[in-house]
Amino acid sequence: MDFCLQPGVNLHIIPTKQFKLTHVLINFATPQTNTNATSRNLLANLLETSTHLYPTQTALARQLAKLYGAYVTMMVGRVGRLHTVRLKASFVNDRYSDQPLFSQVIDLINQMLFHPLVEQGEFDSPTFRLQVNNLASTIKSLYDDKQFYAHQKLCALYYQSNSVMRTPSFGQLADLPRLTPASLVNTYQQMINDDRVDIFVMGDVQPEAVRDQIGTLPFTARLQTKQSAVFYNQPLHDDILQVYERQRITQAKLNLGYQLPVYYRQPTYFPAVVFNGLFGGSPYSKLFTNVREKASLAYYASSRLSPFSGLMTVQTGIKAADHDQVVDMINQQLTAIQHGEFDQATVQEIKDAIINQQQAGKDLATNVLEHRLVEQLLGLQPVKNFADQINAVSNEQIVKVASMAKLQTTYLLSGEKR
Incomplete structure (x- = not known):
């Protein structure tokens, strides 16, 4: 109301x-x-x-x-x-x-x-x-x-x-x-x-x-202007930007940034949510199972979507000496998804986990209010069929979204000389 x-x-x-x-x-x-x-x-x-x-x-x-x-x-x-x-x-x-x-x-x-x-x-x-x-x-x-x-x-x-x-x-x-x-x-x-x-x-x-x-709060009228642009986008960099920084730390931090022009509640948003879960956003993801568990190349490895700025990040904790191997293996996981190399059972587990997380979030008042706020700022109606939207994501849509990701930056924070 x-x-x-x-x-x-x-x-x-x-x-x-x-x-x-x-x-x-x-x-x-x-x-x-x-x-x-x-x-x-x-x-x-x-x-x-x-x-x-x-x-x-x-x-x-x-x-x-x-x-x-x-x-x-x-x-x-x-x-x-x-x-x-x-x-x-x-x-x-x-x-x-x-x-x-x-x-x-x-x-x-x-x-x-x-x-x-x-x-x-x-x-x-x-x-x-x-x-x-x-x-x-x-x-x-x-x-x-x-x-x-x-x-x-x-x-x-x-x-x-x-x-x-x-x-x-x-x-x-x-x-x-x-x-x-x-x-x-x-x-x-x-x-x-x-x-x-x-x-x-x-x-x-x-x-x-x-x-x-x-109504007793003494707010006054404010100048009505056209709705401010919320989403941020920028052109691709000419080259992949790389920075190495040395500090006194024992565990190196390797982070990667990809341009992924997918924005909140736009047509590619739900496929991107599932793709992120498959890439690095869940315990079923390729980064977790292959880079961390099987290859033991990372203490942790995950990905995160920023659906208001067209950015996807990967964050890892590694041994500095494994830097090149880790970067290669992360990109191999992305390439595998772009080529459709994943099984339907894993995708369904990821979908179920996303839906369960969303349902659990409804029990937290802060989550409910945060979603309502974002919807108001974007002029959107509440999602009434979240589970259906997630379950409707096809493998072809996942591949399409994965193919939109372009590596732009790598940053390594390490305690060792390179």
Whole structure:
């Protein structure tokens, strides 16, 4: 059930008795640029931890505790070219409490979004400095995971030099020094006044009552422009780009990037999902069974689709000395699929696993809301026959999609000299 609260501000209500908690997701979306990801992440941290009424993280936590331990958090993400700031809340349904929790949580959300700790056009300086330091520490800790580090390096290599896709949704350390308490107010004003807003409420709720409560949030109309392009694509590189980097690590990370121009819910999407499961996205895949298990050339080997950017990645942990052999064997697995060298029993096992995973995801409120958000941003209706779509994928379609994959980049992070 959908309501337009203001131009550019839409409410989507999902009545269900499946969950005992009520879930709220408020998503702010705008085209990502090379500079706005870091400031929006810092802004999310500031809004999450302090308001005028609750000026410290402790005060905010005390208020949440009074609401039967209601959970409210803010984070950033990306859907293709769109950068998102998301407020998520979950709390006990009013039917199970002795107080009107829904209205009280919405009041708290009102404080967080519309009454930030701002004085004279600047965020509170001590709080600002604290959150800058926290964000810097968080970003640094992400890169301590060497597979994460290798993936980011591969993406920087794959995407064109001017592409916003090279900038992670959580931002960059290099951007933090230029941000100030005053500049973050500008970021806040742009988000709260200009971003597309989609609000989702899911639970055992009365739609009219939800609409009235959410309607108390003082969102204003925003300029209606044509829908921003979500999908990203780029031309093929002239040559395969290869980078070797040496660090003090014991297990080498070899990652490969393929252009695979398949996009979410477009005609080739479901065949690509099955192809990925066959290539490296499942325990039945060729990378897992042949590269890891039979040849023992990798500690792990898997593939991942990025259906908003036309990219497929392979990530492995290997011995550096096996680099050339591993690259050759990975590409042999792809070639085998392109030639139709796979059996129907394995394909059906993969299809069953994909369907079971999708069904299991319906039991997680966060998964349900994430899918609904993506559908709204793309103007799509929910898939009602997912299993049928997967089971309908033919071997010929798998071969066709596999033939679209073109190796573009390889990145090796190793502790050894080459």
